[in-house]
Amino acid sequence: MSVKNLPDQKCQSCDKCPYCEICLPGKSPTSSDLSALNNIIDKRRGLNKGEILYKAGDPLQRLYAIKSGSLKIYSLSQAGDEQITGFSISGEIVGFDAIFEKKHKSFAQALENTAICEIDYAQLSRALYRHQEMNMRFMRLMSQEISVKKELLMMISRETAPQRLASFLLHLSEAQERRNLSPDQIKLTMTRYEIGNCISLSVETISRLFSRLHDAGIITVRGRYITILDQTMLRDVKNGNLCQAAKSENTP
Amino acid sequence: MSVKNLPDQKCQSCDKCPYCEICLPGKSPTSSDLSALNNIIDKRRGLNKGEILYKAGDPLQRLYAIKSGSLKIYSLSQAGDEQITGFSISGEIVGFDAIFEKKHKSFAQALENTAICEIDYAQLSRALYRHQEMNMRFMRLMSQEISVKKELLMMISRETAPQRLASFLLHLSEAQERRNLSPDQIKLTMTRYEIGNCISLSVETISRLFSRLHDAGIITVRGRYITILDQTMLRDVKNGNLCQAAKSENTP
DNA sequence: CGGATCGTTGAAGACTATCAAGTTATGTGG
DNA sequence: CCACATAACTTGATAGTCTTCAACGATCCG
Numbered sequence: 407m408s409v410k411n412l413p414d415q416k417c418q419s420c421d422k423c424p425y426c427e428i429c430l431p432g433k434s435p436t437s438s439d440l441s442a443l444n445n446i447i448d449k450r451r452g453l454n455k456g457e458i459l460y461k462a463g464d465p466l467q468r469l470y471a472i473k474s475g476s477l478k479i480y481s482l483s484q485a486g487d488e489q490i491t492g493f494s495i496s497g498e499i500v501g502f503d504a505i506f507e508k509k510h511k512s513f514a515q516a517l518e519n520t521a522i523c524e525i526d527y528a529q530l531s532r533a534l535y536r537h538q539e540m541n542m543r544f545m546r547l548m549s550q551e552i553s554v555k556k557e558l559l560m561m562i563s564r565e566t567a568p569q570r571l572a573s574f575l576l577h578l579s580e581a582q583e584r585r586n587l588s589p590d591q592i593k594l595t596m597t598r599y600e601i602g603n604c605i606s607l608s609v610e611t612i613s614r615l616f617s618r619l620h621d622a623g624i625i626t627v628r629g630r631y632i633t634i635l636d637q638t639m640l641r642d643v644k645n646g647n648l649c650q651a652a653k654s655e656n657t658p
Numbered sequence: 659m660s661v662k663n664l665p666d667q668k669c670q671s672c673d674k675c676p677y678c679e680i681c682l683p684g685k686s687p688t689s690s691d692l693s694a695l696n697n698i699i700d701k702r703r704g705l706n707k708g709e710i711l712y713k714a715g716d717p718l719q720r721l722y723a724i725k726s727g728s729l730k731i732y733s734l735s736q737a738g739d740e741q742i743t744g745f746s747i748s749g750e751i752v753g754f755d756a757i758f759e760k761k762h763k764s765f766a767q768a769l770e771n772t773a774i775c776e777i778d779y780a781q782l783s784r785a786l787y788r789h790q791e792m793n794m795r796f797m798r799l800m801s802q803e804i805s806v807k808k809e810l811l812m813m814i815s816r817e818t819a820p821q822r823l824a825s826f827l828l829h830l831s832e833a834q835e836r837r838n839l840s841p842d843q844i845k846l847t848m849t850r851y852e853i854g855n856c857i858s859l860s861v862e863t864i865s866r867l868f869s870r871l872h873d874a875g876i877i878t879v880r881g882r883y884i885t886i887l888d889q890t891m892l893r894d895v896k897n898g899n900l901c902q903a904a905k906s907e908n909t910p
Numbered sequence: 911c912g913g914a915t916c917g918t919t920g921a922a923g924a925c926t927a928t929c930a931a932g933t934t935a936t937g938t939g940g
Numbered sequence: 941c942c943a944c945a946t947a948a949c950t951t952g953a954t955a956g957t958c959t960t961c962a963a964c965g966a967t968c969c970g
Contacts, residue, residue, distance in 0.1 A: 629934090
């Protein structure tokens with residue numbers, strides 16, 4: 407591979423790390439929390455595209471905070487094919503589902519070149535009960551993940567194919583906005599197959615829906631580059647008000 | 659209603675409570691953890707069938723440990739209809755998704771007369787960082803919930819209707835076994851509608867599938883009373899090997 | 911015992927998956 | 941840097957699974 411590895415390096419100090427407030431969002435940590443953070447965050451590490459961060463069954467040694475890039479989180483079915491349960495982007499922490507049995511329950515793979523912080527789990531668990539603020543942050547992050555998974559469940563259960571894809575795009579759009587990027591210019595880091603797998607649709611359906619949204623003038627599609635032309639209409643699609651099918655010609 | 663309320667009562671002491679090890683499974687708590695538990699667990703409380711324990715939007719004041727009975731956990735879609743994200747039974751703690759925003763994100767309703775323990779959240783969060791063992795127990799429980807939601811997601815995404823219902827029944831069966839009850843005699847506490855809602859199938863499909871499993875000699879159905887006649891065949895159905903349709907007559 | 915909720919069964923139809931074939935993009939090696 | 945192999949993507953035709961609509965039977969509870 408001609409892709410050069412991002413350099414591994416020890417984090418100097420979390421208060422100087424520009425990603426720290428991303429990893430642990432909210433109020434700035436107290437100084438005692440900060441020194442604890444410096445101890446438990448081992449080092450910065452670079453992942454090449456396609457590299458696997460952890461596998462289901464691996465003993466839990468670290469959690470990981472994503473500084474930049476993105477990961478896909480997936481499990482394997484009994485038949486051996488993958489089921490994506492979500493995509494994680496910068497600012498998120500992955501691996502929480504490993505805490506229960508002290509071994510990873512999912513796979514995490516880099517969708518692009520990605521930078522992460524390794525969080526030593528043994529040190530973390532010792533530190534948490536001494537630092538209430540940090541403790542609560544981690545509880546909140548886990549709580550949030552539970553909510554997000556319930557929302558995904560709800561989306562797959564209740565929404566039609568066009569609604570799901572619209573929801574998916576709007577999620578990406580909102581994520582960009584939170585990071586102060588344009589909410590309308592989206593660079594997909596995952597394949598059509600991976601999108602479909604995550605929201606429970608076939609590749610062909612994803613492709614057809616992109617075309618349909620394009621034809622309706624709602625988005626522009628150029629490979630992995632999506633431009634949202636009309637946020638309002640996209641929201642209408644999400645709400646099931648539009649673009650249910652291309653056969654609205656006959657509606658009197 | 660002629661249903662008599664279960665009496666509300668203050669928990670005397672968690673080490674004398676026969677449900678305590680259910681609420682917080684694993685090794686027995688240290689004595690310091692025990693006294694902490696006694697402080698944060700407010701009181702025992704009875705819920706009548708149909709009673710709502712908390713609603714989405716309610717400020718987070720307590721988590722709840724289920725001592726006996728069962729709850730359905732659901733959200734409301736924008737259109738206002740319910741989406742069940744799971745059923746919780748004795749031994750489980752509910753309300754974790756409220757921690758992130760300090761308000762409940764779901765509804766919890768008793769499916770039958772149910773006894774719960776109220777866990778004061780403010781006291782809990784203060785206690786957690788002083789009691790490492792208790793801290794880890796709660797982290798594990800939240801981690802487990804993340805795993806369970808991912809599994810449900812996987813089941814709905816990858817399995818056909820018969821497979822989903824088989825999975826659902828096997829889950830109930832395993833839950834009974836863990837509680838030292840017969841794994842084959844199942845008393846459903848939820849309606850067909852609620853089962854279908856949870857595993858993303860229509861009422862009619864659930865009904866038809868029960869009939870089909872009955873006709874195949876795999877289960878017995880008498881209203882809400884299900885008897886599993888053949889665990890092996892039910893597992894085959896879960897794995898997609900059987901009962902795909904009733905049209906296997908023509909298979910040469 | 912009577913209304914209401916819950917459950918069952920049948921027929922028709924919609925949505926999406928699957929199969930098939932072709933096009934475009936990606937990236938590796940010469 | 942180009943060429944080729946592979947993976948990713950698009951589009952059409954067909955088919956299957958499950959939903960929806962409808963009607964009826966069962967059960968629960970006041």
